[in-house]
Amino acid sequence: MQIWPAIDLRGGKCVRLRQGDYAQETVFNDEPAAVARMFADAGARCLHVVDLDGAREGAPVNLPAVEEILDVFNSYDEPCHVELGGGVRDEQAIAELLDFGLDRLVVGTSAIKHTDWFEGIVERFPGKLVLGVDARDGLVATDGWLETSQTNAVELAQRFIGKPLAAIVYTDIATDGMMQGPNVAAMAEMQAAMGSLPVVASGGVTTLDDVQRLKDAGLAAAIIGRALYEGTIDLSKAIAIGNS
Template sequence: MQIWPAIDLRGGKCVRLRQGDYAQETVFNDDPVAVALSFQNAGARHLHIVDLDGAREGSPVNLPAVQDIVAAVDMECELGGGVRDEQAIAELLGFGLGRLVVGTSAIKQPDWFRATCQQFPNKLVLGIDARNGLVATDGWLETSSVSAVELALQFTSEPIAAIVYTDIATDGMMAGPNVAAMREMQDAVSVPVVASGGVTTLEDVRALAEAGLAAAIIGRALYEGAFSLSDAIAIAEEVASSK
């Protein structure tokens, strides 16, 4: 299982929200590049970046910070938040981002997303955010009537790189991930599923790895020092070697 440490950008700073609530923000660092380099030095080979302003505005906002991060590190970087048209996709991939997470537009314009997947094969990640198993959109401001697994199955025949599955109830709450929901999603689809939300302990990392998840995104736990990134990577590798 890959470990993707997370950098959430708002106003050019590295922050975390609780359950996606913009009113519950904690600023962890004014220098996202320094944070990214610390992750790389701890052994990370992947980096998950979220443009929180972009998710709300509908187009990327924190581009200078994103460009600085990508230029500074030697990791596979993915970006989510406000990625909603071909022009933005082409521009962001041109910056050197490895892949882009598309959520709201995939749900609201499924035909467009299918065509765009064909245009950018294995570069787009389907971002599914769910509240009580139902898909949420627009920076988690709206909840639909579509189940997360049902949505995923609509797109698994397309050349998507992965699915990032976020359980909103656990995100940023330091209360553990929804392992059952994550396992259900990975069992239902043939593409890699990246678990996002709630990883709090090294046992959470182990549980997700043992559940067969392809990757896990870790945010607040790293910033609050719950465990070290290097230990999380070691556990993921240990589980992989034991299978």
């Protein structure tokens, strides 16, 4: 199971939100690139970056910070993978961000609101796009989690079985940033429903036991955020569990 440490960007700084609430923000570091280096030095070769400003504005905002992060990860000899979510909502943005040096992009709101468009764009960029499914009580949320639809998360994801997606990032909003453990049952349900398509669990991963439970449940990867910043998870140990 891959471990993807997370860097959430707002105003060029490394922050974390609770349950996606922009009013519940904690700034952890003024230099995201320094955080990226810390993660890479701990053995991380995958990094999940979210442009929180971009998620609200509908277009990437924190590209200078993203560029610095890419410079850090590209300085290592081993292959590294950086993905970006937040404000990736049209073909031009996708093409420009991939040219910018990102390995893959997470598309959420546009994929949900314009499903036919996303099905086509996945074919144009095979293996480069990740479907971001953010759910509140099993229902899909969009627009930086500001709106909740009536669409069932698993049913939405199943529309893309057989498409050349890189993965699905499934975030349980109720647990995100709350340091109370992940919704393992929901994550396992999504992975089981998607077959061989990798599902990346996001939200609530707080302890090494959480990492082990997600691995045992068959998840392909896990994103870890606040727990790394608050020191409840040692990243190198989490990576070792994922690799065991």
